Amino acid sequence: LTKDRYPIQRGQYAELSDKDYAQFESILDKNRVLTGSDTQGHNIDWLRSVRGYSNVVLKPKTTEEVSEILKYCNSRKLAVCPQGGNTGLVGGSVPVFDEVVISLNSMNKIEYIDEYSGIVTCQAGAILENLESKVQEKGLCVPLDLGAKGSCHIGGNVSTNAGGLRLIRYGNLHGSVTGVEAVTATGQIMNLMSNFKKDNTGYHLKHLFIGSEGSLGIITRLSIQCPTASKAVNVSFLGLNSYDDVMNTFLMAKKELGEILSSVEMIDEVSLNCSNKVFNGQSPIDVFPFYMLIETSGSNQAHDEEKLNEFLRKAMESSLVIDGVTTNEPGKMRNIWLMRERIADSLINIEGYCFKYDISLPLTHFYEIVPATKERVGDLASFVCGYGHIGDSNLHLNVACKNFNQEIYKAIEPFVFEYTSKLKGSISAEHGIGFHKTKYLKYSKTPEAIAFMKQIKELMDPNGILNPYKVLPL
Numbered sequence: 001l002t003k004d005r006y007p008i009q010r011g012q013y014a015e016l017s018d019k020d021y022a023q024f025e026s027i028l029d030k031n032r033v034l035t036g037s038d039t040q041g042h043n044i045d046w047l048r049s050v051r052g053y054s055n056v057v058l059k060p061k062t063t064e065e066v067s068e069i070l071k072y073c074n075s076r077k078l079a080v081c082p083q084g085g086n087t088g089l090v091g092g093s094v095p096v097f098d099e100v101v102i103s104l105n106s107m108n109k110i111e112y113i114d115e116y117s118g119i120v121t122c123q124a125g126a127i128l129e130n131l132e133s134k135v136q137e138k139g140l141c142v143p144l145d146l147g148a149k150g151s152c153h154i155g156g157n158v159s160t161n162a163g164g165l166r167l168i169r170y171g172n173l174h175g176s177v178t179g180v181e182a183v184t185a186t187g188q189i190m191n192l193m194s195n196f197k198k199d200n201t202g203y204h205l206k207h208l209f210i211g212s213e214g215s216l217g218i219i220t221r222l223s224i225q226c227p228t229a230s231k232a233v234n235v236s237f238l239g240l241n242s243y244d245d246v247m248n249t250f251l252m253a254k255k256e257l258g259e260i261l262s263s264v265e266m267i268d269e270v271s272l273n274c275s276n277k278v279f280n281g282q283s284p285i286d287v288f289p290f291y292m293l294i295e296t297s298g299s300n301q302a303h304d305e306e307k308l309n310e311f312l313r314k315a316m317e318s319s320l321v322i323d324g325v326t327t328n329e330p331g332k333m334r335n336i337w338l339m340r341e342r343i344a345d346s347l348i349n350i351e352g353y354c355f356k357y358d359i360s361l362p363l364t365h366f367y368e369i370v371p372a373t374k375e376r377v378g379d380l381a382s383f384v385c386g387y388g389h390i391g392d393s394n395l396h397l398n399v400a401c402k403n404f405n406q407e408i409y410k411a412i413e414p415f416v417f418e419y420t421s422k423l424k425g426s427i428s429a430e431h432g433i434g435f436h437k438t439k440y441l442k443y444s445k446t447p448e449a450i451a452f453m454k455q456i457k458e459l460m461d462p463n464g465i466l467n468p469y470k471v472l473p474l
Protein backbone atom coordinates (compact mmCIF):
# COMPACT_ATOMS: atom_id res chain seq x y z
CA LEU A 1 0.00 0.00 0.00
CA THR A 2 2.45 2.63 1.18
CA LYS A 3 5.19 1.91 -1.31
CA ASP A 4 2.75 1.80 -4.24
CA ARG A 5 1.48 5.22 -3.34
CA TYR A 6 4.71 6.83 -2.29
CA PRO A 7 7.98 5.70 -3.91
CA ILE A 8 10.42 5.53 -1.02
CA GLN A 9 13.29 3.20 -0.07
CA ARG A 10 13.88 1.56 3.29
CA GLY A 11 16.80 3.22 5.12
CA GLN A 12 20.02 1.39 6.03
CA TYR A 13 18.72 0.03 9.33
CA ALA A 14 19.31 -3.38 10.90
CA GLU A 15 16.61 -6.04 10.63
CA LEU A 16 15.14 -7.69 13.72
CA SER A 17 16.72 -10.97 14.77
CA ASP A 18 15.74 -13.54 17.42
CA LYS A 19 18.36 -12.00 19.69
CA ASP A 20 16.55 -8.65 19.50
CA TYR A 21 13.21 -10.16 20.56
CA ALA A 22 14.98 -11.85 23.48
CA GLN A 23 16.57 -8.55 24.47
CA PHE A 24 13.19 -6.77 24.38
CA GLU A 25 11.70 -9.51 26.53
CA SER A 26 14.48 -9.06 29.03
CA ILE A 27 13.75 -5.31 29.29
CA LEU A 28 9.93 -5.71 29.40
CA ASP A 29 7.73 -8.62 30.46
CA LYS A 30 6.91 -10.98 27.63
CA ASN A 31 3.29 -9.78 27.49
CA ARG A 32 4.45 -6.25 26.75
CA VAL A 33 6.32 -7.35 23.62
CA LEU A 34 3.60 -7.78 20.99
CA THR A 35 4.32 -9.70 17.82
CA GLY A 36 2.45 -11.20 14.87
CA SER A 37 -1.25 -10.39 14.56
CA ASP A 38 -1.17 -8.33 17.78
CA THR A 39 0.82 -5.69 15.91
CA GLN A 40 -1.76 -5.18 13.15
CA GLY A 41 -3.64 -2.18 14.52
CA HIS A 42 -0.33 -0.49 15.30
CA ASN A 43 0.80 -0.74 11.67
CA ILE A 44 -2.02 1.24 10.10
CA ASP A 45 -2.99 4.84 10.73
CA TRP A 46 -6.44 6.24 11.46
CA LEU A 47 -6.79 7.53 7.91
CA ARG A 48 -5.78 4.14 6.49
CA SER A 49 -3.20 5.98 4.41
CA VAL A 50 0.04 4.36 5.60
CA ARG A 51 0.59 0.72 6.41
CA GLY A 52 3.88 -0.58 7.74
CA TYR A 53 4.86 -4.18 8.40
CA SER A 54 6.53 -4.02 11.79
CA ASN A 55 6.52 -7.32 13.63
CA VAL A 56 7.07 -5.87 17.08
CA VAL A 57 5.27 -3.42 19.35
CA LEU A 58 6.88 -2.61 22.70
CA LYS A 59 4.80 -1.34 25.59
CA PRO A 60 7.04 0.17 28.27
CA LYS A 61 5.58 1.26 31.61
CA THR A 62 8.41 3.46 32.85
CA THR A 63 10.80 6.07 31.55
CA GLU A 64 13.72 3.78 32.45
CA GLU A 65 12.28 1.04 30.23
CA VAL A 66 11.97 3.52 27.34
CA SER A 67 15.58 4.49 27.93
CA GLU A 68 16.77 0.86 27.91
CA ILE A 69 14.86 0.15 24.70
CA LEU A 70 16.25 3.19 22.90
CA LYS A 71 19.81 2.55 24.11
CA TYR A 72 19.57 -0.95 22.69
CA CYS A 73 17.88 0.05 19.38
CA ASN A 74 20.44 2.79 18.87
CA SER A 75 23.35 0.40 19.47
CA ARG A 76 21.83 -2.06 16.97
CA LYS A 77 20.75 0.68 14.53
CA LEU A 78 17.14 -0.50 14.66
CA ALA A 79 14.67 2.17 13.52
CA VAL A 80 11.77 2.96 15.90
CA CYS A 81 8.36 4.59 15.60
CA PRO A 82 6.96 6.25 18.74
CA GLN A 83 3.20 5.80 18.93
CA GLY A 84 0.56 7.46 21.09
CA GLY A 85 -3.17 6.98 20.47
CA ASN A 86 -2.55 6.58 16.72
CA THR A 87 -5.05 9.28 15.79
CA GLY A 88 -2.52 11.40 13.88
CA LEU A 89 -3.65 12.57 10.45
CA VAL A 90 -0.34 12.83 8.60
CA GLY A 91 0.91 9.25 8.67
CA GLY A 92 3.51 9.98 11.38
CA SER A 93 2.32 7.51 14.00
CA VAL A 94 2.85 4.22 12.19
CA PRO A 95 5.89 2.46 10.74
CA VAL A 96 6.54 2.98 7.04
CA PHE A 97 8.56 -0.27 6.83
CA ASP A 98 9.46 -2.53 9.75
CA GLU A 99 10.34 0.05 12.42
CA VAL A 100 10.01 -1.12 16.03
CA VAL A 101 6.83 0.45 17.41
CA ILE A 102 7.17 1.94 20.89
CA SER A 103 3.63 2.39 22.14
CA LEU A 104 3.01 4.67 25.11
CA ASN A 105 -0.34 2.98 25.86
CA SER A 106 0.82 1.55 29.18
CA MET A 107 2.30 4.82 30.46
CA ASN A 108 -0.98 6.43 31.46
CA LYS A 109 -0.60 7.49 35.08
CA ILE A 110 -1.94 10.86 36.12
CA GLU A 111 0.55 11.55 38.85
CA TYR A 112 -0.28 14.82 40.56
CA ILE A 113 -2.80 17.65 40.32
CA ASP A 114 -1.83 20.86 42.09
CA GLU A 115 -5.17 22.56 42.68
CA TYR A 116 -3.55 25.85 43.61
CA SER A 117 -1.36 26.37 40.56
CA GLY A 118 -3.47 24.17 38.23
CA ILE A 119 -0.32 22.36 37.13
CA VAL A 120 -0.87 18.69 36.42
CA THR A 121 1.86 16.07 36.06
CA CYS A 122 1.25 12.84 34.17
CA GLN A 123 2.78 10.16 32.02
CA ALA A 124 2.66 10.77 28.28
CA GLY A 125 0.23 7.94 27.50
CA ALA A 126 -2.69 9.38 29.50
CA ILE A 127 -5.72 9.59 27.21
CA LEU A 128 -6.85 13.19 26.79
CA GLU A 129 -10.46 12.47 27.81
CA ASN A 130 -9.34 10.65 30.98
CA LEU A 131 -7.07 13.52 31.87
CA GLU A 132 -9.96 15.95 31.31
CA SER A 133 -12.25 13.93 33.63
CA LYS A 134 -9.60 13.75 36.34
CA VAL A 135 -8.82 17.46 36.34
CA GLN A 136 -12.54 18.30 36.19
CA GLU A 137 -12.91 16.65 39.59
CA LYS A 138 -10.66 19.43 40.89
CA GLY A 139 -12.53 22.20 39.07
CA LEU A 140 -9.95 22.49 36.30
CA CYS A 141 -9.96 21.79 32.56
CA VAL A 142 -7.28 20.73 30.08
CA PRO A 143 -6.43 23.72 27.87
CA LEU A 144 -6.93 21.55 24.78
CA ASP A 145 -9.89 19.75 23.28
CA LEU A 146 -10.24 17.81 20.05
CA GLY A 147 -12.50 15.28 18.38
CA ALA A 148 -9.99 12.48 18.95
CA LYS A 149 -10.00 12.99 22.75
CA GLY A 150 -11.30 9.47 23.45
CA SER A 151 -8.15 7.89 21.97
CA CYS A 152 -5.35 10.43 21.63
CA HIS A 153 -2.69 10.71 24.32
CA ILE A 154 -1.63 13.93 25.96
CA GLY A 155 1.94 12.95 24.99
CA GLY A 156 0.80 12.57 21.37
CA ASN A 157 -0.87 15.96 21.61
CA VAL A 158 2.32 17.53 22.89
CA SER A 159 4.45 15.74 20.29
CA THR A 160 2.25 17.15 17.53
CA ASN A 161 1.60 20.47 19.29
CA ALA A 162 -2.08 19.75 18.64
CA GLY A 163 -4.33 22.77 18.27
CA GLY A 164 -7.99 21.85 18.45
CA LEU A 165 -11.17 23.55 19.51
CA ARG A 166 -10.04 25.71 22.43
CA LEU A 167 -6.87 27.22 21.06
CA ILE A 168 -8.41 30.65 20.57
CA ARG A 169 -8.91 30.79 24.33
CA TYR A 170 -5.92 29.01 25.85
CA GLY A 171 -3.23 29.33 23.19
CA ASN A 172 -1.07 26.46 21.97
CA LEU A 173 0.79 23.84 23.95
CA HIS A 174 4.09 25.71 23.78
CA GLY A 175 2.46 28.06 26.27
CA SER A 176 0.60 25.56 28.47
CA VAL A 177 3.15 22.76 28.83
CA THR A 178 5.40 23.76 31.70
CA GLY A 179 7.76 20.81 31.44
CA VAL A 180 8.53 17.56 29.68
CA GLU A 181 10.60 14.50 30.39
CA ALA A 182 11.87 12.90 27.20
CA VAL A 183 14.24 10.13 26.22
CA THR A 184 16.59 10.88 23.35
CA ALA A 185 17.55 8.41 20.63
CA THR A 186 20.65 7.32 22.54
CA GLY A 187 18.59 6.52 25.63
CA GLN A 188 19.50 9.63 27.59
CA ILE A 189 16.72 10.77 29.93
CA MET A 190 16.20 14.53 29.64
CA ASN A 191 14.40 15.76 32.71
CA LEU A 192 12.96 19.12 31.66
CA MET A 193 10.03 18.96 34.07
CA SER A 194 8.93 22.16 35.79
CA ASN A 195 6.04 22.97 38.05
CA PHE A 196 6.20 26.61 37.20
CA LYS A 197 5.02 28.73 34.34
CA LYS A 198 7.96 31.03 34.84
CA ASP A 199 11.39 29.50 34.32
CA ASN A 200 13.98 31.41 32.32
CA THR A 201 17.01 29.32 33.13
CA GLY A 202 18.84 29.10 29.84
CA TYR A 203 17.69 27.57 26.57
CA HIS A 204 14.06 26.46 26.57
CA LEU A 205 14.81 22.90 25.58
CA LYS A 206 11.33 21.51 26.20
CA HIS A 207 10.14 23.31 23.06
CA LEU A 208 12.30 21.01 20.92
CA PHE A 209 10.09 18.11 21.93
CA ILE A 210 6.80 19.98 21.58
CA GLY A 211 5.67 19.53 17.97
CA SER A 212 8.69 17.52 16.76
CA GLU A 213 6.46 14.47 16.16
CA GLY A 214 8.68 11.88 17.78
CA SER A 215 11.69 12.73 15.62
CA LEU A 216 13.92 14.07 18.41
CA GLY A 217 12.92 11.98 21.42
CA ILE A 218 10.13 10.11 23.13
CA ILE A 219 8.13 12.18 25.61
CA THR A 220 7.54 10.05 28.70
CA ARG A 221 6.09 12.53 31.22
CA LEU A 222 4.93 16.10 31.17
CA SER A 223 3.42 18.86 33.24
CA ILE A 224 0.70 21.09 31.92
CA GLN A 225 -1.00 24.19 33.25
CA CYS A 226 -4.75 23.54 33.49
CA PRO A 227 -7.00 26.58 33.79
CA THR A 228 -10.02 26.76 36.08
CA ALA A 229 -13.08 25.20 34.44
CA SER A 230 -15.68 27.78 33.44
CA LYS A 231 -18.93 27.82 35.40
CA ALA A 232 -20.96 29.30 32.58
CA VAL A 233 -20.78 27.83 29.09
CA ASN A 234 -23.00 28.71 26.13
CA VAL A 235 -23.00 27.44 22.58
CA SER A 236 -24.49 29.19 19.55
CA PHE A 237 -24.98 27.51 16.20
CA LEU A 238 -25.52 30.02 13.42
CA GLY A 239 -26.50 29.95 9.75
CA LEU A 240 -24.91 32.42 7.32
CA ASN A 241 -25.15 33.15 3.62
CA SER A 242 -21.56 33.86 2.63
CA TYR A 243 -17.97 33.50 3.73
CA ASP A 244 -17.69 37.31 4.04
CA ASP A 245 -20.52 37.19 6.55
CA VAL A 246 -18.64 34.50 8.49
CA MET A 247 -15.51 36.66 8.64
CA ASN A 248 -17.41 39.74 9.76
CA THR A 249 -19.37 37.77 12.34
CA PHE A 250 -16.07 36.55 13.77
CA LEU A 251 -14.85 40.14 14.03
CA MET A 252 -18.08 41.16 15.74
CA ALA A 253 -17.87 38.18 18.12
CA LYS A 254 -14.38 39.22 19.18
CA LYS A 255 -15.51 42.76 19.84
CA GLU A 256 -18.73 41.88 21.64
CA LEU A 257 -17.69 38.75 23.54
CA GLY A 258 -14.07 39.58 24.30
CA GLU A 259 -12.63 37.48 27.11
CA ILE A 260 -15.52 34.96 27.26
CA LEU A 261 -15.05 33.75 23.68
CA SER A 262 -13.74 30.15 23.88
CA SER A 263 -14.32 28.73 20.40
CA VAL A 264 -15.08 30.00 16.91
CA GLU A 265 -15.55 27.30 14.29
CA MET A 266 -16.69 27.54 10.69
CA ILE A 267 -18.41 24.72 8.79
CA ASP A 268 -19.55 24.75 5.17
CA GLU A 269 -22.77 23.15 3.98
CA VAL A 270 -21.10 20.07 2.46
CA SER A 271 -19.13 19.30 5.63
CA LEU A 272 -22.18 19.53 7.90
CA ASN A 273 -24.25 17.41 5.53
CA CYS A 274 -21.62 14.73 5.56
CA SER A 275 -21.37 14.62 9.36
CA ASN A 276 -25.13 14.46 9.83
CA LYS A 277 -25.63 11.93 7.06
CA VAL A 278 -23.03 9.48 8.36
CA PHE A 279 -23.91 9.86 12.05
CA ASN A 280 -27.65 10.53 11.79
CA GLY A 281 -27.24 13.98 13.23
CA GLN A 282 -29.89 16.67 13.05
CA SER A 283 -29.05 20.32 12.53
CA PRO A 284 -31.04 22.57 14.88
CA ILE A 285 -31.40 25.14 12.07
CA ASP A 286 -32.29 25.21 8.38
CA VAL A 287 -29.79 24.64 5.55
CA PHE A 288 -27.22 27.40 4.91
CA PRO A 289 -24.06 27.69 2.81
CA PHE A 290 -22.08 28.36 6.01
CA TYR A 291 -22.44 27.70 9.68
CA MET A 292 -20.59 28.97 12.73
CA LEU A 293 -20.25 27.41 16.12
CA ILE A 294 -19.46 30.00 18.74
CA GLU A 295 -18.82 29.01 22.35
CA THR A 296 -18.48 31.29 25.34
CA SER A 297 -17.01 30.24 28.69
CA GLY A 298 -17.12 32.56 31.63
CA SER A 299 -17.85 32.78 35.32
CA ASN A 300 -21.30 34.37 35.39
CA GLN A 301 -24.17 32.89 33.39
CA ALA A 302 -26.32 36.01 33.49
CA HIS A 303 -23.51 38.32 32.35
CA ASP A 304 -22.39 35.94 29.63
CA GLU A 305 -25.91 35.45 28.29
CA GLU A 306 -26.44 39.18 28.20
CA LYS A 307 -23.28 39.62 26.14
CA LEU A 308 -24.14 36.75 23.84
CA ASN A 309 -27.68 37.98 23.26
CA GLU A 310 -26.43 41.45 22.48
CA PHE A 311 -23.92 40.03 20.02
CA LEU A 312 -26.59 37.89 18.33
CA ARG A 313 -29.01 40.79 18.17
CA LYS A 314 -26.42 42.94 16.42
CA ALA A 315 -25.31 40.14 14.09
CA MET A 316 -28.90 39.43 13.03
CA GLU A 317 -29.87 43.06 12.76
CA SER A 318 -27.01 43.65 10.36
CA SER A 319 -28.05 40.50 8.43
CA LEU A 320 -24.70 38.80 8.98
CA VAL A 321 -26.41 35.92 10.73
CA ILE A 322 -29.71 34.71 9.26
CA ASP A 323 -30.74 32.06 11.76
CA GLY A 324 -29.34 30.48 14.88
CA VAL A 325 -29.86 28.72 18.18
CA THR A 326 -28.21 29.31 21.52
CA THR A 327 -28.16 26.91 24.43
CA ASN A 328 -26.54 26.27 27.79
CA GLU A 329 -28.16 22.85 28.28
CA PRO A 330 -25.35 20.28 28.46
CA GLY A 331 -27.14 17.72 26.23
CA LYS A 332 -27.95 20.25 23.53
CA MET A 333 -24.47 21.76 23.65
CA ARG A 334 -23.02 18.27 23.34
CA ASN A 335 -25.15 17.52 20.26
CA ILE A 336 -24.02 20.68 18.54
CA TRP A 337 -20.39 19.90 19.32
CA LEU A 338 -20.83 16.31 18.12
CA MET A 339 -22.00 17.51 14.70
CA ARG A 340 -18.76 19.48 14.44
CA GLU A 341 -16.38 16.93 15.99
CA ARG A 342 -17.64 14.09 13.81
CA ILE A 343 -16.94 15.80 10.50
CA ALA A 344 -13.44 14.30 10.24
CA ASP A 345 -14.68 10.79 10.90
CA SER A 346 -17.64 11.14 8.51
CA LEU A 347 -15.40 12.35 5.70
CA ILE A 348 -13.22 9.28 5.76
CA ASN A 349 -16.21 6.96 5.93
CA ILE A 350 -18.52 8.40 3.32
CA GLU A 351 -16.40 7.58 0.25
CA GLY A 352 -13.40 5.32 -0.25
CA TYR A 353 -10.67 7.89 0.47
CA CYS A 354 -10.23 11.44 1.70
CA PHE A 355 -7.31 13.82 1.10
CA LYS A 356 -6.94 16.12 4.10
CA TYR A 357 -5.27 19.51 4.25
CA ASP A 358 -4.77 21.45 7.38
CA ILE A 359 -3.59 24.94 6.53
CA SER A 360 -3.22 28.39 8.03
CA LEU A 361 -4.43 31.14 5.73
CA PRO A 362 -5.10 34.86 6.06
CA LEU A 363 -8.78 35.30 6.85
CA THR A 364 -9.36 37.60 3.89
CA HIS A 365 -8.53 34.63 1.60
CA PHE A 366 -9.49 31.81 3.95
CA TYR A 367 -12.21 30.02 2.00
CA GLU A 368 -11.16 30.78 -1.61
CA ILE A 369 -9.04 27.65 -1.80
CA VAL A 370 -12.14 25.45 -1.44
CA PRO A 371 -13.79 26.52 -4.74
CA ALA A 372 -10.34 26.75 -6.38
CA THR A 373 -9.58 23.13 -5.47
CA LYS A 374 -13.03 22.05 -6.54
CA GLU A 375 -12.51 23.58 -9.93
CA ARG A 376 -9.08 22.00 -10.27
CA VAL A 377 -10.08 18.44 -9.41
CA GLY A 378 -13.42 18.53 -11.26
CA ASP A 379 -14.98 15.09 -11.65
CA LEU A 380 -11.99 13.32 -10.12
CA ALA A 381 -13.42 14.08 -6.67
CA SER A 382 -16.77 13.12 -5.21
CA PHE A 383 -16.80 16.42 -3.33
CA VAL A 384 -14.58 19.13 -1.85
CA CYS A 385 -15.38 20.84 1.43
CA GLY A 386 -13.92 23.20 4.00
CA TYR A 387 -14.36 23.73 7.70
CA GLY A 388 -12.18 24.47 10.68
CA HIS A 389 -10.92 26.69 13.40
CA ILE A 390 -11.58 30.08 11.81
CA GLY A 391 -10.84 31.71 15.16
CA ASP A 392 -7.23 30.59 14.65
CA SER A 393 -7.11 31.09 10.84
CA ASN A 394 -6.92 27.30 10.39
CA LEU A 395 -8.84 25.77 7.49
CA HIS A 396 -9.44 22.04 7.02
CA LEU A 397 -9.73 21.48 3.28
CA ASN A 398 -10.93 17.97 2.43
CA VAL A 399 -11.23 16.22 -0.91
CA ALA A 400 -13.28 13.01 -0.87
CA CYS A 401 -13.03 10.48 -3.69
CA LYS A 402 -13.83 6.85 -4.45
CA ASN A 403 -10.25 5.70 -3.97
CA PHE A 404 -6.70 6.94 -3.78
CA ASN A 405 -5.29 7.34 -7.28
CA GLN A 406 -2.29 9.12 -8.72
CA GLU A 407 -4.35 11.34 -11.03
CA ILE A 408 -6.26 13.10 -8.28
CA TYR A 409 -3.26 13.05 -5.94
CA LYS A 410 -1.19 14.90 -8.57
CA ALA A 411 -4.02 17.33 -9.26
CA ILE A 412 -4.17 18.36 -5.59
CA GLU A 413 -0.50 18.23 -4.60
CA PRO A 414 1.52 20.41 -4.76
CA PHE A 415 -1.30 22.73 -5.90
CA VAL A 416 -2.69 23.17 -2.36
CA PHE A 417 0.75 23.82 -0.88
CA GLU A 418 1.73 26.29 -3.62
CA TYR A 419 -1.54 28.12 -3.12
CA THR A 420 -0.97 28.28 0.63
CA SER A 421 2.62 29.37 0.26
CA LYS A 422 1.69 32.21 -2.13
CA LEU A 423 -0.58 33.56 0.59
CA LYS A 424 2.27 33.14 3.12
CA GLY A 425 0.19 30.59 5.00
CA SER A 426 1.36 27.45 6.76
CA ILE A 427 1.09 24.05 5.06
CA SER A 428 0.40 22.52 8.45
CA ALA A 429 -1.56 24.54 10.96
CA GLU A 430 -1.92 21.79 13.58
CA HIS A 431 -1.61 18.19 12.33
CA GLY A 432 2.13 18.33 11.60
CA ILE A 433 4.34 17.16 8.74
CA GLY A 434 4.42 13.45 9.58
CA PHE A 435 5.08 11.15 6.63
CA HIS A 436 2.76 12.81 4.13
CA LYS A 437 4.17 16.30 3.91
CA THR A 438 7.96 16.00 4.24
CA LYS A 439 8.64 16.99 0.65
CA TYR A 440 6.39 20.02 1.01
CA LEU A 441 8.11 21.44 4.09
CA LYS A 442 9.93 23.83 1.75
CA TYR A 443 6.66 25.64 1.12
CA SER A 444 6.63 26.84 4.73
CA LYS A 445 10.31 26.82 5.77
CA THR A 446 13.37 28.42 4.19
CA PRO A 447 16.33 26.25 3.05
CA GLU A 448 18.34 27.69 5.97
CA ALA A 449 15.65 26.69 8.47
CA ILE A 450 15.44 23.16 7.02
CA ALA A 451 19.25 22.82 7.14
CA PHE A 452 19.21 23.91 10.79
CA MET A 453 16.45 21.41 11.58
CA LYS A 454 18.62 18.68 10.02
CA GLN A 455 21.60 19.72 12.15
CA ILE A 456 19.47 19.50 15.31
CA LYS A 457 18.23 16.07 14.23
CA GLU A 458 21.80 14.83 13.65
CA LEU A 459 22.89 16.12 17.04
CA MET A 460 20.03 14.52 18.94
CA ASP A 461 19.65 11.34 16.88
CA PRO A 462 23.03 10.58 15.28
CA ASN A 463 21.92 7.24 13.79
CA GLY A 464 18.60 8.62 12.57
CA ILE A 465 16.63 5.84 14.29
CA LEU A 466 13.77 7.98 15.62
CA ASN A 467 10.71 8.06 13.36
CA PRO A 468 12.63 7.93 10.07
CA TYR A 469 10.92 9.11 6.85
CA LYS A 470 8.95 11.64 8.90
CA VAL A 471 9.07 15.45 9.37
CA LEU A 472 12.33 16.16 7.49
CA PRO A 473 12.59 15.85 3.71
CA LEU A 474 14.59 12.77 2.69
Ligand code: FAD
Pocket (backbone or CB within 6 Å): 046, 081, 082, 083, 084, 085, 086, 087, 088, 089, 092, 093, 094, 104, 124, 125, 145, 146, 147, 148, 151, 152, 153, 154, 155, 156, 157, 158, 159, 160, 161, 162, 163, 164, 165, 213, 214, 215, 217, 218, 219, 220, 341, 344, 345, 430, 431, 434, 467, 470
Ligand atom coordinates in the same frame (compact mmCIF):
# COMPACT_ATOMS: atom_id res chain seq x y z
P1 FAD B 1 -0.20 9.56 17.46
O1 FAD B 1 -1.15 9.69 16.33
O2 FAD B 1 0.03 8.22 17.98
O3 FAD B 1 1.20 10.17 17.03
C1 FAD B 1 1.31 11.43 16.40
C2 FAD B 1 2.79 11.78 16.23
O4 FAD B 1 3.39 12.00 17.50
C3 FAD B 1 3.61 10.68 15.59
O5 FAD B 1 4.62 11.28 14.83
C4 FAD B 1 4.20 9.93 16.77
O6 FAD B 1 5.42 9.32 16.42
C5 FAD B 1 4.40 11.03 17.77
N1 FAD B 1 4.23 10.64 19.18
C6 FAD B 1 3.11 10.19 19.79
N2 FAD B 1 3.32 10.03 21.11
C7 FAD B 1 4.61 10.40 21.33
C8 FAD B 1 5.42 10.49 22.49
N3 FAD B 1 4.97 10.18 23.70
N4 FAD B 1 6.69 10.93 22.34
C9 FAD B 1 7.17 11.27 21.12
N5 FAD B 1 6.45 11.20 20.01
C10 FAD B 1 5.18 10.78 20.11
N6 FAD B 1 -5.31 17.47 15.73
C11 FAD B 1 -5.33 18.78 16.06
O7 FAD B 1 -4.27 19.39 16.20
N7 FAD B 1 -6.52 19.43 16.25
C12 FAD B 1 -7.72 18.82 16.13
O8 FAD B 1 -8.75 19.44 16.29
C13 FAD B 1 -7.71 17.44 15.80
N8 FAD B 1 -8.86 16.76 15.70
C14 FAD B 1 -8.86 15.44 15.37
C15 FAD B 1 -10.06 14.77 15.27
C16 FAD B 1 -10.08 13.43 14.92
C17 FAD B 1 -11.40 12.71 14.83
C18 FAD B 1 -8.86 12.75 14.67
C19 FAD B 1 -8.83 11.30 14.31
C20 FAD B 1 -7.65 13.42 14.77
C21 FAD B 1 -7.64 14.77 15.12
N9 FAD B 1 -6.44 15.48 15.24
C22 FAD B 1 -6.46 16.80 15.58
C23 FAD B 1 -5.16 14.82 14.96
C24 FAD B 1 -4.61 14.01 16.16
O9 FAD B 1 -5.60 13.63 17.01
C25 FAD B 1 -3.60 14.82 16.92
O10 FAD B 1 -2.48 15.01 16.10
C26 FAD B 1 -3.14 14.18 18.23
O11 FAD B 1 -2.37 15.12 18.92
C27 FAD B 1 -2.34 12.90 18.05
O12 FAD B 1 -2.21 12.25 19.30
P2 FAD B 1 -1.96 10.69 19.40
O13 FAD B 1 -1.73 10.33 20.80
O14 FAD B 1 -3.02 9.95 18.70
O15 FAD B 1 -0.58 10.55 18.62
Ligand code: 2HG
Pocket (backbone or CB within 6 Å): 147, 164, 340, 341, 343, 344, 345, 347, 356, 357, 358, 388, 396, 397, 398
Ligand atom coordinates in the same frame (compact mmCIF):
# COMPACT_ATOMS: atom_id res chain seq x y z
C1 2HG C 1 -10.72 18.75 13.27
O1 2HG C 1 -10.57 19.94 13.55
C2 2HG C 1 -9.51 17.92 13.00
O2 2HG C 1 -11.82 18.19 13.28
C3 2HG C 1 -9.61 17.08 11.73
O3 2HG C 1 -8.35 18.67 13.04
C4 2HG C 1 -9.55 17.90 10.49
O4 2HG C 1 -10.66 16.28 9.17
C5 2HG C 1 -9.87 17.19 9.20
O5 2HG C 1 -9.38 17.62 8.15
Ligand code: ZN
Pocket (backbone or CB within 6 Å): 164, 388, 389, 396, 430
Ligand atom coordinates in the same frame (compact mmCIF):
# COMPACT_ATOMS: atom_id res chain seq x y z
ZN1 ZN D 1 -8.65 20.74 13.54
